[in-house]
Amino acid sequence: MSTPFNEYTRDTGSSSPENLDVEIHAVDILHFAYLGFVASIKLLSEQHGFTEGVIQKVYGQLENYAEAMDIIEMMQDDAEEQAVTEILKRHEGDSDEDLEEDEGVNGPKESKDAK
Numbered sequence: 001m002s003t004p005f006n007e008y009t010r011d012t013g014s015s016s017p018e019n020l021d022v023e024i025h026a027v028d029i030l031h032f033a034y035l036g037f038v039a040s041i042k043l044l045s046e047q048h049g050f051t052e053g054v055i056q057k058v059y060g061q062l063e064n065y066a067e068a069m070d071i072i073e074m075m076q077d078d079a080e081e082q083a084v085t086e087i088l089k090r091h092e093g094d095s096d097e098d099l100e101e102d103e104g105v106n107g108p109k110e111s112k113d114a115k
Helices: 026-048 052-060 065-103
Strands: none
Touching: 026 052, 026 065, 052 065
C-alpha cells in the first residue's frame, strides 16, 4: 500500500516557516490567520508595554497593521516622554523640599554664633 508517508524521511533541519512545504487548506486559513493575529498582538504587547486589550483596540480603530504599529510606537514614545517629565518634576520637588529643610521655612538657619 502506497501512502504519502512512504517516501518521508525525517528532516532534522530548521522547522521555520520558510522551510515548510505544505499547502494550507482553504478551510484552515481563517484559523491560522487568527493564530497569527493573536501571536502578533501578544508580541506587540510585550515589546511596547501595553496590554493586549489596548493593542487590539488600537488595531480595531485603524485600517491596517502598519497604521496600528505607527500609533503604538508613538504611544510608547509619548508614554516614555511623560514618564521622564513626571520623574523630573518629582525630583525637582524633592530638591525644593531638601532646600526648605536646609533653610527652614522662614529663611536660612542662623548659627548660634551669629546671635
